[in-house]
Amino acid sequence: MLEWYKNIPLFSILISLAAAIITPLIKNKKCAAVITTSLIATVLLASVILSVCIVPSNEVFIYQAGYFSAPWGNELKCGVFESVMASVFAFVMLFSVFGGLKDLKYDLENKTSQYYYMMLDLLLASMLAIIYSNDIFTCYVFIEINTVGAFFIVMAKEKDDTYLATVRYFIVSMLASGLILFSIAILYTVTGHLNMLYLFESIQLLWESGSYRLPVLVAAGMMCVGLTVKSALFPFHAWLPKASSAATVTSSAILSSLITKGYIVLLIKVFYRVFGIEFIRETNISNVLFVFGVIAMIYGSVKAMRQTDIKKMIACSSISQIGYIYAGIGLASPLGLAAAVYHIITHAVTKADMFLIAGNMISYSKTRDLRKMRDIGPKMPVTMAMFVICALSMIGIPLLMGFISKWNLAQAAIDGENRVLIIALTLSTLLNASYYFPPIIRGCFSKEARTAEKFTSQAPFKEIWSQIVLTLVIVLMGLFSAPLSALINTGLADLIG
Numbered sequence: 001m002l003e004w005y006k007n008i009p010l011f012s013i014l015i016s017l018a019a020a021i022i023t024p025l026i027k028n029k030k031c032a033a034v035i036t037t038s039l040i041a042t043v044l045l046a047s048v049i050l051s052v053c054i055v056p057s058n059e060v061f062i063y064q065a066g067y068f069s070a071p072w073g074n075e076l077k078c079g080v081f082e083s084v085m086a087s088v089f090a091f092v093m094l095f096s097v098f099g100g101l102k103d104l105k106y107d108l109e110n111k112t113s114q115y116y117y118m119m120l121d122l123l124l125a126s127m128l129a130i131i132y133s134n135d136i137f138t139c140y141v142f143i144e145i146n147t148v149g150a151f152f153i154v155m156a157k158e159k160d161d162t163y164l165a166t167v168r169y170f171i172v173s174m175l176a177s178g179l180i181l182f183s184i185a186i187l188y189t190v191t192g193h194l195n196m197l198y199l200f201e202s203i204q205l206l207w208e209s210g211s212y213r214l215p216v217l218v219a220a221g222m223m224c225v226g227l228t229v230k231s232a233l234f235p236f237h238a239w240l241p242k243a244s245s246a247a248t249v250t251s252s253a254i255l256s257s258l259i260t261k262g263y264i265v266l267l268i269k270v271f272y273r274v275f276g277i278e279f280i281r282e283t284n285i286s287n288v289l290f291v292f293g294v295i296a297m298i299y300g301s302v303k304a305m306r307q308t309d310i311k312k313m314i315a316c317s318s319i320s321q322i323g324y325i326y327a328g329i330g331l332a333s334p335l336g337l338a339a340a341v342y343h344i345i346t347h348a349v350t351k352a353d354m355f356l357i358a359g360n361m362i363s364y365s366k367t368r369d370l371r372k373m374r375d376i377g378p379k380m381p382v383t384m385a386m387f388v389i390c391a392l393s394m395i396g397i398p399l400l401m402g403f404i405s406k407w408n409l410a411q412a413a414i415d416g417e418n419r420v421l422i423i424a425l426t427l428s429t430l431l432n433a434s435y436y437f438p439p440i441i442r443g444c445f446s447k448e449a450r451t452a453e454k455f456t457s458q459a460p461f462k463e464i465w466s467q468i469v470l471t472l473v474i475v476l477m478g479l480f481s482a483p484l485s486a487l488i489n490t491g492l493a494d495l496i497g
Helices: 004-025 029-054 080-099 101-107 113-132 136-155 160-191 196-209 213-230 239-246 249-275 277-282 285-305 310-330 334-365 381-395 401-415 419-445 447-451 461-479 482-496
Strands: 061-064 075-078
Touching (some): 004 061, 004 075, 004 080, 004 113, 029 080, 029 113, 080 101, 080 113, 080 249, 080 334, 113 249, 136 249, 160 213, 160 239, 196 213, 213 249, 239 310, 249 277, 249 310, 249 334, 285 310, 285 419, 310 334, 310 401, 334 482, 381 401, 401 419
Antiparallel strands (some): 061 075
């Protein structure tokens, strides 16, 4: 008999879809918000329970989602890796919504607010399906649902710049979707399968026999390009800063910290469960991703240095941080992959926190220009303190979560004798400091800051408690990183094989 907790992955997806049906029928904005936040909290609780049930025995199970078994039927696959990622995504999404409620109240029109929350429900369902699904076409279906949801939450603010940013995002993302669909079509044509396990076995046989080598290689290339475009890897990054900076705060946090990471999680699954890491190494796909990841580490930081708008600076910084993740994946080693996954979590938590904090800073200082926030430290000491912690974490200062990410990447680089990554890490860290330290120094130690009246603009606790929680997580994960690292290594053991 099936153990009860094995129903949690499908249950989480289905209740998210059910909430998406119910939410648009609700005309009251507060009620719609309650339904969505309750849904995310329920999914978070269920995901944590699932992790508690399977972590002790490192259990991995297949859930048959229908009458027919694989390869004809659909199925979900869940292990420690999937349950941890689902928990992290639900956690960050929940606090992104809580932290942005004040901005959502003013940025959304009453007639569209329930549709915004509907899209959040769909985004949650799609990200969970991408994490859990063992069928590549099912992943594609939910990629499209995820894409539509992302478009809507960006343009929900209904301003000229958000419309323009959404159109740019739409064009780039649809091209990427086309590449992914063509890739799946090629793979299905040459293998006859969509299930990841059967695809892996068929691709290995074809590659070893020399049959259909070019179509398989083209499919792998198209799949990687499509997913890297959607996850904003350099040079396909241009849509991310515009979309993230133009959207309302919750949308910025979710887009930069979660939506892009969902596609990276899928890319990792495709590498290890569809093509196999040996194929990825042999075809030099991993080397290509490593090169672009290293370039993104530097380019994103240089671009962030040139920004005066706080949200654009944070968004451009994401280009660099996504480069860190791809550099780790590009090492094509267990240590590199573990470092990349840890940084997915680090960036998800920290960048969501930074966008929420920036929202409060903009709201109370009445400007987005960093040069004009010269007295914000004494006026908003708690908010500024959280910004400092997030910034120091992204720089890689010890005792914070970001330091653990960079330390893990450095260890992976040393283990692989990769001097390029070590140099890039050092240079990128210096560049990170060059654009995070100036606003901190101006906001806390300038002449205006020394003469400003204290606590005159500090947001009330009800508006910043979610940022406080996320900031505490950043500190605690920096001090006690071993349990999370152990969970990641345990989960990846099944993925790597």
